[in-house]
Amino acid sequence: MVASVAPAVIAPRARVVPTGRLAVWGGFALVLAVAPLIFPSGLGVSMLSQVGIAIVACLSYNMLLGQGGMLSFGHAVYTGLGTFVAVHALLGIGDGSVPIPVSLVPFVGGVAGMFFAVLLGYVTTKKAGTPFAMITLGLGELVTAMSLMIPEFFGGEGGISANRTVGKPFMGITFGPQIQVYYLLAIYTLACTAAMYAFTRTPLGRMLNAVRDNPERVEFIGYSTQRVRYLSFIIAGFFAGVAGGMYALNFEIATAEVVGAGRSGAYLFFTFLGGATFFFGPIIGGILMILGFALFSELTKAWQLYLGLIFMFMVMYAPGGIASLIMMNVRIARYKKLHRLWGWYAMLTATALLMLAGLAGLIELVYHLQLAETTGSTVRYLGMTLDTHSAASWLGALVVAALGFAAFEFVRRRFALEWGRIQGEIEATMAFKEPNSPVPEGGEAAAREATRGAP
Amino acid sequence: MEFFTISMLNGLSYGLLLFMLSSGLTLIFSMMGVLNFAHASFYMIGAYIAYSIAKVTGFWPGLVIAPIVVGAIGAIFERLCLRRVHKFGHVPELLITFGLSFVIIELVLLIWGRTAVEFPPPEVLRGPAFTLINSSVTGLQLVAGAAPAAMCTAADAAVRVVCSPFPATRGFMMLVALAMLVALWLLLTRTRVGLVIQSALTHPEMVESLGHNVPRVFMLVFGAGAALAGLAGVIGGTTFVTEPAMAATVGSVIFVVVVVGGMGSLAGAFVASLLIGILQTFAVALDYSLASVFRSAGISLTSDNSLLKLTISQVAPILPYLLLVLILIFRPKGLLGTREG
Numbered sequence: 001m002v003a004s005v006a007p008a009v010i011a012p013r014a015r016v017v018p019t020g021r022l023a024v025w026g027g028f029a030l031v032l033a034v035a036p037l038i039f040p041s042g043l044g045v046s047m048l049s050q051v052g053i054a055i056v057a058c059l060s061y062n063m064l065l066g067q068g069g070m071l072s073f074g075h076a077v078y079t080g081l082g083t084f085v086a087v088h089a090l091l092g093i094g095d096g097s098v099p100i101p102v103s104l105v106p107f108v109g110g111v112a113g114m115f116f117a118v119l120l121g122y123v124t125t126k127k128a129g130t131p132f133a134m135i136t137l138g139l140g141e142l143v144t145a146m147s148l149m150i151p152e153f154f155g156g157e158g159g160i161s162a163n164r165t166v167g168k169p170f171m172g173i174t175f176g177p178q179i180q181v182y183y184l185l186a187i188y189t190l191a192c193t194a195a196m197y198a199f200t201r202t203p204l205g206r207m208l209n210a211v212r213d214n215p216e217r218v219e220f221i222g223y224s225t226q227r228v229r230y231l232s233f234i235i236a237g238f239f240a241g242v243a244g245g246m247y248a249l250n251f252e253i254a255t256a257e258v259v260g261a262g263r264s265g266a267y268l269f270f271t272f273l274g275g276a277t278f279f280f281g282p283i284i285g286g287i288l289m290i291l292g293f294a295l296f297s298e299l300t301k302a303w304q305l306y307l308g309l310i311f312m313f314m315v316m317y318a319p320g321g322i323a324s325l326i327m328m329n330v331r332i333a334r335y336k337k338l339h340r341l342w343g344w345y346a347m348l349t350a351t352a353l354l355m356l357a358g359l360a361g362l363i364e365l366v367y368h369l370q371l372a373e374t375t376g377s378t379v380r381y382l383g384m385t386l387d388t389h390s391a392a393s394w395l396g397a398l399v400v401a402a403l404g405f406a407a408f409e410f411v412r413r414r415f416a417l418e419w420g421r422i423q424g425e426i427e428a429t430m431a432f433k434e435p436n437s438p439v440p441e442g443g444e445a446a447a448r449e450a451t452r453g454a455p
Numbered sequence: 456m457e458f459f460t461i462s463m464l465n466g467l468s469y470g471l472l473l474f475m476l477s478s479g480l481t482l483i484f485s486m487m488g489v490l491n492f493a494h495a496s497f498y499m500i501g502a503y504i505a506y507s508i509a510k511v512t513g514f515w516p517g518l519v520i521a522p523i524v525v526g527a528i529g530a531i532f533e534r535l536c537l538r539r540v541h542k543f544g545h546v547p548e549l550l551i552t553f554g555l556s557f558v559i560i561e562l563v564l565l566i567w568g569r570t571a572v573e574f575p576p577p578e579v580l581r582g583p584a585f586t587l588i589n590s591s592v593t594g595l596q597l598v599a600g601a602a603p604a605a606m607c608t609a610a611d612a613a614v615r616v617v618c619s620p621f622p623a624t625r626g627f628m629m630l631v632a633l634a635m636l637v638a639l640w641l642l643l644t645r646t647r648v649g650l651v652i653q654s655a656l657t658h659p660e661m662v663e664s665l666g667h668n669v670p671r672v673f674m675l676v677f678g679a680g681a682a683l684a685g686l687a688g689v690i691g692g693t694t695f696v697t698e699p700a701m702a703a704t705v706g707s708v709i710f711v712v713v714v715v716g717g718m719g720s721l722a723g724a725f726v727a728s729l730l731i732g733i734l735q736t737f738a739v740a741l742d743y744s745l746a747s748v749f750r751s752a753g754i755s756l757t758s759d760n761s762l763l764k765l766t767i768s769q770v771a772p773i774l775p776y777l778l779l780v781l782i783l784i785f786r787p788k789g790l791l792g793t794r795e796g
Contacts, residue, residue, distance in 0.1 A: 071546050123783050129545060130490045131718060134710045135783060141707045142776035149765055149773075261703075265557075272550060305565065308557035315551045316536060319543050366565055 025194065032186040036179060047290055049182045052189035053246045054286035058274065059196050060239035061267045066276035067200060068232050069212030070125075071133040074140030075267045077120065078113040078237045080259030081143070082244025084154060085112030087254045089245075090162035102167035102175055106188050106245030113241015117234045125229040128215060140264055147256040159255030162248070175249070185246050192239055197279055199235060208232045266293075269311060275323025284322050302367045306360070335426050344415045351408035358401025361386060365394060457587040457619045462740050463733065468625040470732020471632035472694075475687035476705065477712040477724040478639060479680030485719030486656050486676050488545055489537065492552040495706030496559040497681045501525045501688025502697045503567050506574040514577035514693070522685040529681025533674045556702070563699050571698035576624045580693070583620030590616045624694040631690055635683065636725075652676060711775045715782050717792020726790055731775050738771035 032052070036045050057079050064070040086109035092098030093105075100108070124135050147154040154160070165176045173180050199205045207228045210218050215225045248254060257263065266289060274285025296303040318325055332338045361381055368379045369388050379386045386393040480494045501521050508517035532555060540547040575581070586598045588607065607618040643649040655662045655672050663669045688701075695701070712731055716723030743766060782789060 065546075069546065071549060123780055126783055126787055130484070130488070130549065131714060133549060134490065134714050135779065137707055138711050138714070138776045138779045142773050142780070145773040145776070149769060261707075265553075268550075268553070269557075302561070302565065305558065305561035308554055308561055312536065312551055312554040312558065315547050315554060316539050319540070319547050363565070370565055370568055 028193070029190055032190055035186075036182055042178065045178045045182050047294055049178065049185050049250050050290045050294075051287050052182070052185040053243050053250060054270070054289045055189055055283050056192045056239060056246065056286075057243035057267055058271045058282035058286040058289070059193060059279075060236045060243060061271045062276055062279075062282040063196065063199070063208075063232060063236040063239070065268070065271055066278075066281065067205065067212065068208045068229060070128065070229065070233070071268070072124075072136040072264070073133055073261070073268065074124075074136035074138075074143070074264050075240060076259050076261070076263035077140050077143045078117055078240035079244040079247065079267075080147075080254070080263065081116045082109035082113040082241030083248045083254045083258045084147075084160070084244075085109060085241075086245035086248035087160050087162045087252070088153075090164060090166065090248065090252070091160070094163060094166040101170065102164055102249070103170075103184055105164075105249050106185075106242045109245020109248060110238045110242035113244060114234055114238040116241075117237020121230055121233040121237060125226060125233050128211075128225065128229065136264075137261075140259075140261055143259050144256065144261065147259050154256060155254070157256070159253055159257075161253040164249050164252050181250060185250065188242060188246055192242055193283070196239060200279060204228065204231060204235075269307070273311065273314060273321055275321025275325075277320045278323040278327060281321050281323030288322075300360075300364065300367075302363050305363060332422060332426070335429060337422050337425065340418070340422065344411070344418060347411045348408070348415060351404055351411050353404075355401055355404025355408050358397050358399070358404050361397030362394070362401060365397065457589040457617060458740070460587060461619045461621055462737055464621055464629075465625060466733030466736035467729065468629045468632075468732075469736055470729035471629050471636075472687055472691055473705070473709060473712055473732050474725050474728035475632050475635060475690075476684055476709045477716070477728055478636075478721060479683040480709055480713055481716070481719060481721055481724045483677055483680045484713065485721075486652070487541075487548075487673050489548045489552065490710075490713075491677075491680065492549060493532075493556040493559060494552075494680070494684050495702040495709065496556040497525050497529060497684035498688040498691065498705060499563060499699070499702040500528070500559060501685030502574065502692025502701065503563055503572070503688075504685070505689040505692060506567075506572055506697055509574065518686075518689050521689050522682040525685025525688070526678040526682030530674050530678030532681075533677040537677070538670065538674075556706075560699060560702065567699075569699060571696045574692050574697040576627075576693040580623045580627050582623060584623040584626040585621055587619045587621070588616065589619070590614060622694075624690075628690050628694055631686070635686065639683075648675075708775050711779045714779055715775075715789055717789025720789065720791045723789055723791030731778065734774055734778070735771055738774050739768050741767040743767050 035048050039045065039048060057075075060078075061072065061075045064072050064075070086105050089098050089100070089105050089108040090102070093100065093102060120139055124132065124139060127135060148156065164181070165174050167175070175181055175184070207218065207223060211223075211225045211228045218225050218228070244258070247258065270285035270289040270292070271282045272285070273288055274283065275281025292303070292307065296306070300306070314321065320327075329338060329341075332341065364379055364381050365386055365388055379388070386397070476494060476498055480491055483489055483491050483494075504524050505514075505517035505521035508520055536551055536555070537548060540551050588598060607616055641649075643653060651662060651667050651672060655667070655669050659669050662672075691705070692701070708731065712724060712727045715731070716725070716727030
């Protein structure tokens with residue numbers, strides 16, 4: 001009897017090919033495959049390789065921040081130690097003491113990251129929330145300081161370097177040319193992204209979300225929040241280590257900087273900017289990170305100041321990051337109301353640009369005064385020539401900034417009203433369509449969550 | 456003996472400086488549940504603002520004005536930014552102070568440049584407060600101010616004389632910190648505002664329904680905490696170096712202090728500050744390594760391992776973090792903490 005009932009229960013879950021999901025993953029793989037054909041220059045391929053590394057690192061960071069609510073200030077410890085061990089593995093392959101192919105070096109980094117996460121994570125995950133953040137900070141400092149104390153392993157100030165072309169060529173692949181490294185890293189990026197997405201669907205991944213949202217209740221139904229955090233931390237450590245190993249292959253060098261607080265801060269920064277509440281947010285974050293480090297730093301010397309200001313602005317107005325902004329608009333588009341916002345977006349962008357232009361003019365003037373006074377008093381800015389000695393330049397920038405701010409604030413208030421109206425209409429439509437609405441899909445619920453704090 | 460006394464005093468003064476920082480941090484944390492990541496940045500701008508004021512008016516007005524300015528900046532930040540993200544929860548609160556610390560460092564680089572600035576202590580505080588003279592003939596002597604050169608050089612080669620001066624800035628640091636400690640204690644326990652603050656720590660809703668403006672109390676506490684950090688910055692800036700890295704050097708240590716002392720416990724912060732101050736000062740002065748210990752025990756090592764050759768002074772920077780790890784394993788509440796995080 002029982003046996004005959006069981007299939008009937010399982011039957012409704014017959015396999016449906018998830019075309020939408022397949023399309024997304026296929027698209028991602030396609031983008032990774034054709035990207036170097038679009039940017040075939042040396043710089044392009046090198047940056048694409050770095051983007052792959054950053055994506056894996058930010059995704060692994062988001063396993064803690066977004067999925068577990070654990071704000072870590074020491075994630076570079078795991079990526080960095082992964083890099084160091086991977087470089088040692090490369091050296092070992094070179095002298096024949098480590099019998100593995102070069103293509104498995106990122107995996108070695110992952111195992112190293114996992115090992116250190118097992119070791120240090122036990123102390124770290126004893127706490128959650130703010131104490132967790134402080135402990136990760138302390139451990140990060142500890143490892144950074146230690147890295148300069150043990151030159152045998154860390155190579156002191158100069159770091160250690162290795163050669164990635166030491167392995168036997170396999171079907172002509174030597175990992176000498178950057179493009180070969182890129183494709184290896186792309187495979188790792190794809191595999192790690194898929195694995196981390198799969199993790200969010202496992203019982204452990206789900207429990208991790210529960211621990212983030214309501215730890216008391218999780219304890220009450222019999223789970224140990226500490227163990228859930230610890231296990232997730234170990235898995236995040238593994239993927240962080242893979243990112244570190246990818247870094248080792250790409251740069252062939254590991255210095256003390258790779259475990260430093262600056263790098264940990266960068267992971268936090270860009271994961272958050274990309275959006276911690278959605279799985280794909282850190283992918284955006286990783287791309288922004290490399291663009292930021294490579295391009296913006298060329299554009300202006302004050303780029304870190306702009307970055308800090310943007311970050312504060314995002315925390316206050318869009319705590320879900322860029323991903324949540326995208327998803328909110330996707331939701332509005334789904335209800336065919338997006339056309340009402342285009343005008344507002346155009347006006348917001350125009351006034352924001354005006355404000356930024358003025359503000360940036362001021363910042364560039366001050367920066368020039370501070371850092372490059374010897375090269376003359378003039379600054380090239382937006383096709384104009386500003387002079388740090390002329391009052392007109394300062395006053396002009398100030399007036400533009402003030403006008404821009406006033407206009408932006410004026411538009412923003414009216415936009416917020418319109419935004420609220422649209423959200424209200426959508427809620428009403430939803431309530432009308434489905435009086436007993438079923439459990440909403442994850443993305444939708446999160447989007448609604450995020451809209452509350454929006455403008 | 457004179458080594459011990461001077462190191463102890465140095466350690467105490469450094470510990471008291473740490474307490475000036477961690478007291479504000481603890482107060483803000485226990486009240487608002489916000490870990491102010493930018494606390495050390497307030498310390499830094501305190502030093503820089505005092506430096507700018509001191510160039511115009513001299514040191515003493517700077518000592519008073521700079522903390523007030525920093526306190527005002529802190530209060531404005533709380534009102535405009537922190538209060539806005541309060542409804543999103545603790546992680547965004549921590550993130551916005553993290554963002555602020557980033558912006559402040561960049562602004563300091565922008566305004567005052569990348570290199571250390573010259574911020575000397577005032578005339579009165581230059582030179583030693585007193586000098587300990589240890590002579591193998593006359594024993595230990597204490598001389599106020601700098602000791603005359605004649606007392607520090609032995610006429611006879613067989614007599615060993617060691618002079619250890621104690622800097623006046625360090626003494627001043629202790630004095631200010633102790634005065635601040637007493638003032639803070641009196642404020643919290645003896646005044647009306649202090650009682651409101653204390654009750655808002657545990658029962659904010661009740662205090663609010665009794666007609667007190669709790670958000671404004673939060674703003675004042677945040678401003679006051681920032682002002683304390685600013686005051687510590689003025690003193691720390693003259694005693695040590697005023698440079699853009701000064702926030703980072705002290706920043707992570709005060710977080711260790713707060714965890715080791717127990718989150719939200721002022722007394723714990725005090726004990727932990729002194730403990731870490733003394734620990735670090737002594738460690739910096741000691742020159743022993745594992746290898747030298749083995750050697751004195753009669754075991755000669757042929758290994759060239761750098762771990763064995765590390766002296767205690769070299770590992771001094773990591774001692775606070777090791778203490779942190781040990782405390783977390785053996786006493787997760789912290790030394791005097793009452794709550795499990």
